Amino acid sequence: MILALETSCDDTCAAVVTQDGEIRSNVISSQGVHDRYGGVVPEVASRHHLELIGPVVDDALAQAGISLPELDAIAVTQGPGLVGALLVGVSTAKALAAAHRLPLIPVDHLHGHVAASFLKPSEFEPPFLILIASGGHTLLAHVRDHGPDWEVLGATHDDAAGEAFDKGARMLGLGYPGGPALQRLAEDGDPEAFAFPTAQQVPGLDFSFSGLKTALLYKLRELGEEETERRRADLAASYQRAIVETLARRVERALETDPALPQRLALGGGVAANGPLRERMRGLGVAIDIPPIQLCTDNAAMIASAARHLPALPFPQYAALDAYATGERGL
Amino acid sequence: MRLLAFDTATPATTVALALADEKLLTRRHEPGPGERPGHVSELLPLALELLDEAGVGFAQLDRLAVGIGPGTFTGLRIGVATARALAHAHGLPLVGVSTLRALAAGAAGPTADVPAHLAVLDARRGEAFAAAWAGEQELLAPAALAPEALAEAVAALPPGTVAIGDGAVRFRAVLETAGAVVPADDSAAHRVEAAVHARLAAGMEPTAADAVLPAYLRLPDAELALRRRRATAS
Numbered sequence: 306m307i308l309a310l311e312t313s314c315d316d317t318c319a320a321v322v323t324q325d326g327e328i329r330s331n332v333i334s335s336q337g338v339h340d341r342y343g344g345v346v347p348e349v350a351s352r353h354h355l356e357l358i359g360p361v362v363d364d365a366l367a368q369a370g371i372s373l374p375e376l377d378a379i380a381v382t383q384g385p386g387l388v389g390a391l392l393v394g395v396s397t398a399k400a401l402a403a404a405h406r407l408p409l410i411p412v413d414h415l416h417g418h419v420a421a422s423f424l425k426p427s428e429f430e431p432p433f434l435i436l437i438a439s440g441g442h443t444l445l446a447h448v449r450d451h452g453p454d455w456e457v458l459g460a461t462h463d464d465a466a467g468e469a470f471d472k473g474a475r476m477l478g479l480g481y482p483g484g485p486a487l488q489r490l491a492e493d494g495d496p497e498a499f500a501f502p503t504a505q506q507v508p509g510l511d512f513s514f515s516g517l518k519t520a521l522l523y524k525l526r527e528l529g530e531e532e533t534e535r536r537r538a539d540l541a542a543s544y545q546r547a548i549v550e551t552l553a554r555r556v557e558r559a560l561e562t563d564p565a566l567p568q569r570l571a572l573g574g575g576v577a578a579n580g581p582l583r584e585r586m587r588g589l590g591v592a593i594d595i596p597p598i599q600l601c602t603d604n605a606a607m608i609a610s611a612a613r614h615l616p617a618l619p620f621p622q623y624a625a626l627d628a629y630a631t632g633e634r635g636l
Numbered sequence: 637m638r639l640l641a642f643d644t645a646t647p648a649t650t651v652a653l654a655l656a657d658e659k660l661l662t663r664r665h666e667p668g669p670g671e672r673p674g675h676v677s678e679l680l681p682l683a684l685e686l687l688d689e690a691g692v693g694f695a696q697l698d699r700l701a702v703g704i705g706p707g708t709f710t711g712l713r714i715g716v717a718t719a720r721a722l723a724h725a726h727g728l729p730l731v732g733v734s735t736l737r738a739l740a741a742g743a744a745g746p747t748a749d750v751p752a753h754l755a756v757l758d759a760r761r762g763e764a765f766a767a768a769w770a771g772e773q774e775l776l777a778p779a780a781l782a783p784e785a786l787a788e789a790v791a792a793l794p795p796g797t798v799a800i801g802d803g804a805v806r807f808r809a810v811l812e813t814a815g816a817v818v819p820a821d822d823s824a825a826h827r828v829e830a831a832v833h834a835r836l837a838a839g840m841e842p843t844a845a846d847a848v849l850p851a852y853l854r855l856p857d858a859e860l861a862l863r864r865r866r867a868t869a870s
């Protein structure tokens with residue numbers, strides 16, 4: 306059994322997963338304190354991680370009915386993410402492991418999002434394509450095996466999909482976090498009302514959301530305050546559709562242009578919670594896996610899942626292990 | 637009492653292991669000029685080295701002590717997270733020791749004729765974390781102070797107060813003008829040493845491990861900015 310810790314952003318997570326991918330516990334403490342700042346504040350997140358990680362680990366072990374010395378290994382997100390936040394998890398995991406001379410398995414956060422699909426009960430097995438879309442990442446990858454050397458087919462040139470949701474939501478006066486609020490507002494709107502760009506000019510399988518953001522800004526100026534207010538739902542629905550299409554058309558392009566790619570698709574990341582995106586992807590006509598939402602958003606079960614297929618560092622080889630920030634390493 | 641103590645509030649990583657027969661083992665890492673602090677990569681290896689040298693495992697310790705700052709936020713969290721996890725793993729009592737208190741107590745040893753010790757750490761942004769004691773008596777509570785406030789605080793302390801710490805070196809001119817005595821830049825008195833934490837912690841009452849948290853003494857920038865915005869809006 307593997308205990309995993311994940312503290313790369315603003316969720317403090319710990320989970321226990323068996324070697325064959327059964328989740329024994331999956332504890333997620335969402336800090337919920339960042340709304341007042343309009344976004345995740347690294348220093349605030351780090352302070353909360355330090356206070357929460359102990360109780361969260363306790364809960365994960367208690368729910369799994371296992372004690373520390375009985376574990377086979379401890380896994381931890383090493384990066385990428387907010388370094389100060391990651392260091393709380395890395396320091397805690399190293400100390401817990403060293404205290405009982407357990408092996409430690411450092412895991413890349415994005416490998417975790419891929420490995421969420423390997424977990425029971427869905428156990429979506431490679432090969433497949435995966436679209437990971439969240440507030441921090443947007444990429445399309447070819448998952449040939451259990452990893453960790455997966456091929457990234459496309460990534461975003463600018464904002465992540467979740468960021469595009471948040472920024473659009475802010476422009477429409479919806480506050481933070483914006484994704485769910487924007488989706489709710491869009492339910493009463495017409496997605497065809499406005500034609501927003503879907504980055505079709507971006508070559509290959511890469512993504513871009515900066516043009517879309519600018520287009521919304523200009524549209525709001527053009528409409529003026531009163532008209533914007535009247536058509537907020539239409540604007541939200543059209544904006545959301547553009548994000549969904551930007552994502553979906555890349556997947557379609559991949560499937561069409563390279564017949565050698567597997568006709569199987571998994572979704573990961575918080576944006577996978579978006580209803581219209583799920584619907585659109587289910588309509589692609591390929592086998593699809595969308596893990597339950599608590600496995601799509603950041604969690605530690607996915608980190609444990611990835612760790613199952615990675616080499617463990619025996620005690621005390623990991624004693625000097627450091628975290629790495631966003632952009633320092635790729636998938 | 638077997639006690640493992642460490643401090644990561646300053647750029648140094650300092651670890652001490654006190655053993656039953658009053659023996660004390662120490663290890664220290666100091667980043668070179670322009671180098672980043674080595675807390676995350678040095679702390680656990682240094683602690684393991686000491687335990688190895690003494691032939692002691694974590695489970696055989698009686699107590700843990702950690703410097704809770706003030707100091708660099710990230711450094712403090714690495715130390716406190718490590719201490720809390722180690723304490724948790726073996727149900728060990730944990731003591732949080734003020735880094736300023738340890739600095740002052742460390743300097744207080746041989747110089748009995750010094751009326752008070754002012755511990756000063758570089759808080760960056762032109763500020764200092766400072767606190768003062770005359771023996772056990774706290775004369776100035778730990779606070780983040782701008783140079784003018786620091787000078788004012790020093791003026792209220794007994795004449796001949798000795799100021800130590802990397803902040804004392806950094807703010808030497810301010811402190812000396814205000815009447816404090818600052819030892820030479822290379823004096824060992826300016827260094828935070830976990831050996832002092834070990835000595836202090838042996839006489840302190842352990843608290844619940846979850847209650848041991850850094851003494852940040854400063855709100856996150858985003859919170860300060862938010863409060864300023866709200867103050868100007870109202």
Ligand SMILES: [Zn+2]
Pocket residue numbers: 414418439441574602603
């Ligand atoms: Zn993520």
